[in-house]
Amino acid sequence: MKSVRxxxxxxxxxxxxxxxxxxxxxxxxxxxxELAARxxxxxxxxxxxxxxxxxxxxxxxxxxxxxxxxxxxxxxFTIGGGVRSVDDARLLLRAGADKVSVNSAAVHRPGLVxxxxxxxxxxxxxxxxxxxxxxDMTWNVYxxxxxEDVGRDxxxxxxxxxxxxxxxxxxxxxxxxxxRNGYDLELTRTVVEAVQVPVIASGGVGTLDHLVNGAIxxxxxxxxxxxxxxxxxxxxxxxxxxxxxxxxMVRPPVDEL
Amino acid sequence: MxxxxxxxxxxxxxxxxxxxxxxxxxxxxxxxxLIAEAGGVVLPGVGHFGACMRELRAAKLDDxxxxxxxxxxxxxxxxIGMQMLFEGSEEAxxxxxxxxxxxxxxxxxxxLPRPQMQWNQLSIEREGSPLLAGIKNRSxxxxxxxxxxxxxxxxxxxxxxxxxxxTAMVEQDSLWATQFHPEKSGELGRTFAENFYSQVLGQ
Numbered sequence: 001m002k003s004v005r006x007x008x009x010x011x012x013x014x015x016x017x018x019x020x021x022x023x024x025x026x027x028x029x030x031x032x033x034e035l036a037a038r039x040x041x042x043x044x045x046x047x048x049x050x051x052x053x054x055x056x057x058x059x060x061x062x063x064x065x066x067x068x069x070x071x072x073x074x075x076x077f078t079i080g081g082g083v084r085s086v087d088d089a090r091l092l093l094r095a096g097a098d099k100v101s102v103n104s105a106a107v108h109r110p111g112l113v114x115x116x117x118x119x120x121x122x123x124x125x126x127x128x129x130x131x132x133x134x135x136d137m138t139w140n141v142y143x144x145x146x147x148e149d150v151g152r153d154x155x156x157x158x159x160x161x162x163x164x165x166x167x168x169x170x171x172x173x174x175x176x177x178x179x180r181n182g183y184d185l186e187l188t189r190t191v192v193e194a195v196q197v198p199v200i201a202s203g204g205v206g207t208l209d210h211l212v213n214g215a216i217x218x219x220x221x222x223x224x225x226x227x228x229x230x231x232x233x234x235x236x237x238x239x240x241x242x243x244x245x246x247x248x249m250v251r252p253p254v255d256e257l
Numbered sequence: 258m259x260x261x262x263x264x265x266x267x268x269x270x271x272x273x274x275x276x277x278x279x280x281x282x283x284x285x286x287x288x289x290x291l292i293a294e295a296g297g298v299v300l301p302g303v304g305h306f307g308a309c310m311r312e313l314r315a316a317k318l319d320d321x322x323x324x325x326x327x328x329x330x331x332x333x334x335x336x337i338g339m340q341m342l343f344e345g346s347e348e349a350x351x352x353x354x355x356x357x358x359x360x361x362x363x364x365x366x367x368x369l370p371r372p373q374m375q376w377n378q379l380s381i382e383r384e385g386s387p388l389l390a391g392i393k394n395r396s397x398x399x400x401x402x403x404x405x406x407x408x409x410x411x412x413x414x415x416x417x418x419x420x421x422x423x424t425a426m427v428e429q430d431s432l433w434a435t436q437f438h439p440e441k442s443g444e445l446g447r448t449f450a451e452n453f454y455s456q457v458l459g460q
Contacts, residue, residue, distance in 0.1 A: 120304055123303055
């Protein structure tokens with residue numbers, strides 16, 4: 001039976017967790033390792049770290065983060081941001097990350113996806129796609145934090161990366177991200193129906209209902225959110241309770257396992 | 258001491274941590290001497306069945322794994338490490354598995370996302386496995402795989418439902434294998450690791 005995963009996402013800059021509104025005006029929400037361990041204890045199904053540090057001398061910091069998280073967290077975690085090569089990915093996976101997520105680098109060189117899948121297996125290759133809607137119910141792929149239109153249709157790109165060996169797609173609506181207005185459900189549903197690999201819905205969660213909508217109306221295999229968890233508005237437990245109450249199959253909160 | 262067979266594949270650090278957290282001394286190793294001394298041996302594996310078999314053979318650990326199993330030392334295969342114990346996989350036609358157990362890994366059916374990358378509930382088919390002590394029927398474990406083993410029902414300790422009844426765990430004497438990842442299955446994964454470690458200490 002399909003069960004929907006609840007995934008807190010931690011945006012990390014210089015080793016600290018931040019979450020911005022439309023990627024501007026970042027707020028510091030704490031220590032990534034501590035937060036991840038808390039989410040694990042609450043029953044999170046996975047944790048995603050997106051490294052948004054711009055500088056390229058950051059590889060050591062993020063690798064160290066992977067190492068520390070692996071010491072404290074016994075659920076799968078993904079690290080994304082700045083992974084440009086098989087070697088970058090190897091460092092993170094060796095440090096203890098279960099999956100790496102690639103975005104811009106895959107757009108620039110789609111062969112990276114197949115290289116990663118060949119080197120480590122599809123199960124540890126997540127392709128993150130940032131999508132912005134056009135006026136005709138289609139979506140284009142964006143990179144550089146939503147600033148640059150690649151001129152590529154999202155469904156087309158999602159299908160290609162799945163064929164290249166992506167094990168999962170992390171689909172973020174750039175229109176929704178940071179707005180707290182909910183996922184772009186049309187986008188989610190369209191991509192879920194186009195690919196066989198699991199799709200993580202992302203971008204725009206402001207309420208627990210949004211998670212439910214992502215699972216039911218969007219058909220997402222996993223629902224990702226950031227700020228509603230970090231600032232203590234809702235716990236992972238509450239998210240799971242809301243999903244269960246709506247009839248969505250999830251792994252129950254931890255002490256009911 | 259637990260030896261985790263290091264043949265260059267997978268997130269071995271997770272597997273190591275998964276047993277260190279229950280107090281075991283754990284070595285990631287391809288050293289034959291060390292492996293021969295181990296009280297328990299773990300064969301991890303992720304990625305492609307064919308690539309895993311190739312690397313396992315290249316590291317000359319295939320025959321060693323078989324002789325460890327034959328000797329009765331507690332042995333645990335995880336994920337592709339489980340599938341490799343069988344005769345082969347649809348993922349790599351023509352590539353022989355270790356053939357310690359009868360059966361093949363077959364592609365999961367269409368209709369649900371593939372890979373199965375999620376938590377799923379164990380349906381315990383055979384009570385009394387020492388590795389499931391303290392783990393109840395319908396417990397949730399973390400799975401990530403596109404192929405699953407089809408084998409003789411007698412070997413199957415637990416399944417999970419994913420379009421079909423997926424073989425989640427097998428047991429034969431002191432040989433165990435799981436399609437799920439105990440090292441990524443939170444607190445219940447810890448219980449599982451403790452149970453395996455008890456078998457190791459019992460030797």
